[in-house]
Amino acid sequence: MRRLSVAFVSMVGLSACGFTPLYGEANMSALSRVAVTTQDDRLGYRVREQLEDALGRDGSQQPLWRLQTDLKQSRRSLGRRIDDTATRYELTVRGAWTLTPVSGGEPLGGVETVTTTYAAADQPYAAIAAQQDGEERAAAELARLIRLDIMRALSAQP
Numbered sequence: 001m002r003r004l005s006v007a008f009v010s011m012v013g014l015s016a017c018g019f020t021p022l023y024g025e026a027n028m029s030a031l032s033r034v035a036v037t038t039q040d041d042r043l044g045y046r047v048r049e050q051l052e053d054a055l056g057r058d059g060s061q062q063p064l065w066r067l068q069t070d071l072k073q074s075r076r077s078l079g080r081r082i083d084d085t086a087t088r089y090e091l092t093v094r095g096a097w098t099l100t101p102v103s104g105g106e107p108l109g110g111v112e113t114v115t116t117t118y119a120a121a122d123q124p125y126a127a128i129a130a131q132q133d134g135e136e137r138a139a140a141e142l143a144r145l146i147r148l149d150i151m152r153a154l155s156a157q158p
Contacts (some may be wrong), residue, residue: 031150032056034099035063043071043135047095050143055150063102069146070096073138078117086120089131093138097146099153108153112145114138 036051038044047069051057055067072094077086092115100107118134121127 030064032058033061033064034067036067038069039071043073046136046139047071047142050139054143054147066100066102068098088117088119090115090117091134091138093142095142099150110149112142114141
């Protein structure tokens with residue numbers, strides 16, 4: 001009984017302070033109505049796929065927003081073997097995004113950077129698989145960060 005009364009008092013206190021959950025905002029329901037556009041390459045495809053999943057894209061409804069991304073990636077070798085070949089690679093993906101209302105209005109934007117590493121393999125197939133896995137992890141993390149940026153930006157709007 002005491003726990004119930006403490007929970008009730010804390011909920012009343014939170015409602016009085018103006019606290020509203022981020023997911024409770026009316027603007028957050030618009031996330032499923034964002035049309036994502038990325039560059040036409042493997043990384044762009046992966047980022048678009050991850051963003052659509054992260055935003056919960058509903059293709060049956062007309063989009064309210066257009067999300068345009070500009071991706072730049074760089075790869076550098078980290079460790080060296082005795083024969084001067086790399087043992088690991090570091091993949092850095094920088095994603096600039098712009099969210100524009102379809103009905104017109106002021107666009108929102110931001111930039112996120114993600115760095116991931118993967119092991120270098122001697123076998124060609126294993127090396128390609130490791131690189132693609134690194135790209136997939138970077139795309140997933142970049143989509144998560146962009147989603148959080150969009151949520152912050154939408155929650156700050158009146």
